[in-house]
Amino acid sequence: MNSLNTSEASSDPLLHLLSTPIPETLWHYTDLNGFRGIVTGNAIHATNLRYLNDREECEHAWSLARKILLDLLPEEVEECQPQRVRPLVFSEFDGIFSRGILAPDNLSLFTASFTLDGDQLSQWRGYSYGSAGISLGFDLTNVRLIPAAVADRPTLFAPCVYSDTQKEALLRRFVESYFKVALRCALDIADMPTVLKNAEEGFKKEPHRTQQQVERELLDGALARAKEQVPVAVRKLSMNLLNVSALLKHSAFQEEKEWRFVLPVFPGMDSPPEIELRTKSRTFVPYIQYSLLRNGVFPLKEVILGPGSEGDLAISAVRTFLKSQGLEHVRISQSHIPYRSW
Numbered sequence: 551m552n553s554l555n556t557s558e559a560s561s562d563p564l565l566h567l568l569s570t571p572i573p574e575t576l577w578h579y580t581d582l583n584g585f586r587g588i589v590t591g592n593a594i595h596a597t598n599l600r601y602l603n604d605r606e607e608c609e610h611a612w613s614l615a616r617k618i619l620l621d622l623l624p625e626e627v628e629e630c631q632p633q634r635v636r637p638l639v640f641s642e643f644d645g646i647f648s649r650g651i652l653a654p655d656n657l658s659l660f661t662a663s664f665t666l667d668g669d670q671l672s673q674w675r676g677y678s679y680g681s682a683g684i685s686l687g688f689d690l691t692n693v694r695l696i697p698a699a700v701a702d703r704p705t706l707f708a709p710c711v712y713s714d715t716q717k718e719a720l721l722r723r724f725v726e727s728y729f730k731v732a733l734r735c736a737l738d739i740a741d742m743p744t745v746l747k748n749a750e751e752g753f754k755k756e757p758h759r760t761q762q763q764v765e766r767e768l769l770d771g772a773l774a775r776a777k778e779q780v781p782v783a784v785r786k787l788s789m790n791l792l793n794v795s796a797l798l799k800h801s802a803f804q805e806e807k808e809w810r811f812v813l814p815v816f817p818g819m820d821s822p823p824e825i826e827l828r829t830k831s832r833t834f835v836p837y838i839q840y841s842l843l844r845n846g847v848f849p850l851k852e853v854i855l856g857p858g859s860e861g862d863l864a865i866s867a868v869r870t871f872l873k874s875q876g877l878e879h880v881r882i883s884q885s886h887i888p889y890r891s892w
Contacts (some may be wrong), residue, residue, distance in 0.1 A: 853881070
């Protein structure tokens with residue numbers, strides 16, 4: 551996304567989120583192996599969403615969206631046999647997460663995380679593997695100018711959302727759009743006995759048509775409309791949820807002040823990225839590389855070594871490495887936090 555219409559962004563919560571001004575410096579915590587790979591590859595490593603440390607990734611968005619749908623339903627079906635309408639509305643919605651693109655076996659969403667705080671104890675502990683890692687300060691203010699090489703990928707870059715009120719505002723727009731279509735089709739089918747009863751007068755006027763023919767035509771029409779309209783609404787909802795789900799975080803993670811790249815990977819997409827693997831504990835973690843080069847410039851501006859690093863010796867080694875990569879201008883310092891990991 552290169553630019554956003556101001557008035558459109560103000561009325562659309564998602565566009566408003568995606569137009570959030572990018573801070574001058576955003577930080578990425580990693581270990582030394584990750585640091586070397588990022589710099590030598592001029593790319594950030596985006597991890598498959600299912601392998602991140604928040605166990606509720608994506609499930610959090612699903613539970614919030616489903617609650618909104620439940621809240622909407624009673625308002626519209628007080629006298630319309632909710633026991634028949636509810637399954638029709640929810641079967642397609644739940645299918646997005648059980649058999650659609652957000653199902654655990656199908657989810658192919660990669661994210662790379664940054665934060666506003668480059669020297670925070672909880673993040674050294676959580677992401678730098680014993681506090682001896684490194685925090686990388688990037689200038690990502692031009693990152694929304696997506697390079698042509700990845701223009702076919704619907705990449706998002708935005709701050710994470712921790713406020714429940716803001717999450718609901720983002721999701722409600724998508725859910726209501728789907729709900730209107732699904733409810734209309736569900737009511738057509740669920741209310742068919744009433745429709746057929748009202749059509750009985752037509753049998754008398756058209757003696758050449760049997761009651762069974764009229765019933766079949768009316769039911770077939772309702773089913774055809776549902777078959778045509780609901781899948782379109784489901785696809786639209788699925789794509790919106792796919793994009794926004796990775797930006798919705800549990801409030802317990804609020805102190806991380808996280809920004810994220812969101813990179814969906816689809817079967818059949820042009821120039822799909824190569825999915826690579828790294829080891830973590832007792833498993834492999836899938837990731838892809840996303841280039842940070844802009845006009846041939848790698849936007850690394852500062853690095854902070856973790857509180858468990860080897861002081862001046864570590865700083866000297868990092869300086870030598872950066873110089874070998876043509877990054878002599880990068881500032882180097884060590885964390886001011888007096889923390890030992892042993």
